[in-house]
Amino acid sequence: MSKSTPSTATVVGSGPNGLAAALVLARAGVEVTVVEAEATAGGGLRSSTDDHGVRHDHCATTFPLAQASPFFREFGSALAGHGLEFATAPVDAVHVLDATRSASLLTSVADTAAGLPGKDGRLWHASFGPLADRADQVTDEFLRPILHLPRHPLLFAGFGVQAGLPASWSWRRFRSPEARALLAGIMAHAFTPLHLPGSSAAGTMLTVAGHAHGWPVAVGGSQSVADAMLAELTALGGSVVTGERITDLSQVTDADAVLLDTSVEDAARILGDRVPDRIARTWRRFRRGPAVAKVDYTVEGGIPWSSPDARRAATVHLGGTADRVAAAEKDCWQGRLPRRPFTLVGQPWLADPSRTVTHGGRQLNPVWAYAHVPAGWTGTAQETFDLVTSQIEDAAPGFRDHVVDWSASDPAGVQATGRNNTGGDISGGANDLVQLLARPRLLRPYDTGVPGVYLCSSSTAPGGGVHFMCGMKAADRCCPGAGDGR
Ligand SMILES: Cc1cc2nc3c(=O)[nH]c(=O)nc-3n(C[C@H](O)[C@H](O)[C@H](O)COP(=O)(O)OP(=O)(O)OC[C@H]3O[C@@H](n4cnc5c(N)ncnc54)[C@H](O)[C@@H]3O)c2cc1C
Structure with a gap:
């Protein structure tokens, strides 16, 4: 060598x-x-097909960063030549606060802003519009080791300041519980306590990339x-x-x-x-960071969400208000299982109808879901199923009646699925x-x-x-x- x-x-x-x-x-x-x-x-x-003919994604299911990546700019057309296509749902992601309130991330910054109450729409536009317009330059600077000579120093500094903030400071710029929760849910993808410096970094990148390319599925x-x-x-x-x-x-x-x-x-x-x-x-x-507990469901029809936007979204965030999301993330970090863990739900068929399968006269769909849990949390398959299902059921009463089949993995099971997911930490x-x-x-x-x-x-x-x-x-x-x- x-x-x-x-x-x-x-x-x-x-x-x-x-x-x-x-x-x-x-x-x-x-x-x-x-x-x-x-x-x-x-x-x-990896994906695989269950006994009903429904295809489930073992790990990643939505790809907010894939098309924004400098790698994809180099290889995207070659991969498209081999049949790779991405598709978005009418709503990229929705955060459900409770039975009556939710907030949505759409590919268009203007449409996202229009859905937020009061002055928060204008503030969302001002916060993310200019960065989304330069999304390729943002990913050029930040999808790499931080220590480098920036090509776009002003952009680097501007994004760096925003990304370096504690997430809780980022969302407190907004007045409405909806805008705050939307941002908190996106920032919770970092799996860190949201009051810590740097906890805005992953979420700011996901928001900017989402406004450039959506949050698509393959x-x-x-x-x-x-x-x-x-x-x-x-x-x-x-x-x-x-x-x-x-x-x-x-x-x-x-x-x-x-x-x-x-x-x-x-x-x-x-x-x-x-x-x-x-x-x-x-x-x-x-x-290592906190872990996930994952459930793959085969459901008949869709999920009976109370929120109309959740019925059109490829990704649904469940966790209540920004403060509740923050408290749950802190619990996980400190080794406690939150009463209401932050939970993500994927509904890929809403972006890609080819994922719906007709089996025995029923329309079946794959639901991908995981809850953030502390590293080392252990649960039987039934306990893991109950943990994740109860979060969905709260926002979609009657969900259990749609479940035809399921399989559940606690953090040890998530590591068994992919050996790099040490202790169920999916962030490396x-x-x-x-x-x-x-x-x-x-x-x-x-x-x-x-x-x-x-x-x-x-x-x-x-x-x-x-x-x-x-x-x-x-x-x-x-x-x-x-x-x-x-
Ligand atoms: C449940 C879950 C949900 C996720 N959801 C998303 C999502 O929706 N969107 C997103 O962007 N990301 C998501 N992620 C994260 C994403 O999957 C990872 O960040 C990404 O796959 C990391 O890529 P990697 O190549 O570094 O490692 P991996 O994808 O983990 O691949 C490593 C490969 O190396 C192999 N390997 C490891 N050690 C050895 C060895 N000693 N010998 C031979 N082979 C070995 C493993 O078997 C594996 O195939 C999710 C992850 C999980 C687990």
């Missing part, structure tokens, strides 16, 4: 970041092999994203081996370079004593201010200290979510100039 420009590379893991790294390297002329532990490639992009399910990436990899001469778990670097020493789309914990195990002490110490200090590591800046290290975040071996999973900058940029930036570090060269 350790040539400055590799001729061959092995990527361990085929999640969106592993596949992005593989594509970037293959396009630069490197001979790439991807080695995946699971039987099916795709990591967090037509046919998330596996379509992986399948298009795999088809492009094959077209570029790369190959994939599935069903092979790498436990030691000696299994992959044939290649000039190795990129690990693994958790930090797995990378430490695979590399063992080869990792220099200074890096091993930083990795040991790397912290906690998103506190320190780890927003140093992920997993401030300088050279993709280096492992072992010559020719790089980390490329969501435990590296810029972190969790399907945006492909951990993979693209690690590939760029491994093969200078192969990515965007910055």
Whole structure:
């Protein structure tokens, strides 16, 4: 290993970041092999079909950041050539406060603003309109390690100030409970206490990207994203081996370079004593965030939401007012199961009607839902089902009667679905201010200290979510100039 420009590379893991790294390297002329532990490639992009013929997404189901990503600007048309399509629902996301109040995020900033009470509409427009107009430049600057020379210094500073605020300061600019709750729900995607500095970062990015590209689903399910990436990899001469778990670097020493789309914990195990002490110490200090408890439902018809907008939204946020969302997120962070955990519900068929299946004369749909829970929370399948279902039932009385089938995963089950989701943390590591800046290290975040071996999973900058940029930036570090060269 350790040539400055590799001729061959092995990527361990085929999640969106592993596949992005593989594509970037293959396009630069490197001979790439991807080695995946699971039987099916795709990591967090996998979907599978249940006994009723309904297709469920194992992990990611909505893609607010995918099309906004610099990676997608490079590879989007190639992936579209392999059949990848995104689709949005009439409402991108809705936050349900209670039986009578909700607030909606729409792709159009103006339409979102028009739905907010009083002066909050104008304030929403002023807060997000200018950033949404420059969404590509925002993602250019922020979907990468924070420590870099900005191309757009004023934008960098402006967005940086907004993203660096505690989320609770961001939503207190608004007067109405609706606007506050909408923003709090989006910011809760960070899985951090919402009074901490930096807790606005993920939500501000999701809002800006949403106003540029919507919060779409992949037509046919998330596996379509992986399948298009795999088809492009094959077209570029790369190959994939599935069903092979790498436990030691000696299994992959044939290649000039190795990129690990693994958790930090797995990378430490695979590399063992080869990792220099200074890096091993930083990795040991790397912290995990709270977890999720997930339920996949097969439902007949739709969900009987009280909120009309929720009946048209691909994503529904449940958690009540901004303050209640904040209290629930703080509970999770501190290891307590909240009475009403923040819960997300995906209704992909409202964006992609091909997800509806007619079975035995019934119209069946896949509902994807998870609640934020403390790391280490354990629950039986029935307890997990009850926890998530009661949140939905509160906002959609009678929901249980629509459920035809379900399967539930507590945090240990979520880790069993994807081995990078250590302890049920789906973000690749906690998103506190320190780890927003140093992920997993401030300088050279993709280096492992072992010559020719790089980390490329969501435990590296810029972190969790399907945006492909951990993979693209690690590939760029491994093969200078192969990515965007910055
Ligand atoms: C329940 C859930 C819901 C989510 N919802 C969304 C969403 O709606 N939108 C969104 O943008 N993001 C979502 N995410 C987050 C998103 O899925 C992740 O951020 C993303 O998949 C991370 O990509 P990755 O390539 O870093 O890792 P992963 O997607 O986890 O892929 C890593 C791959 O590497 C393989 N691997 C790991 N170790 C080894 C080894 N030692 N040997 C061989 N193979 C190995 C794994 O099997 C896996 O296939 C969700 C995640 C979960 C779990």
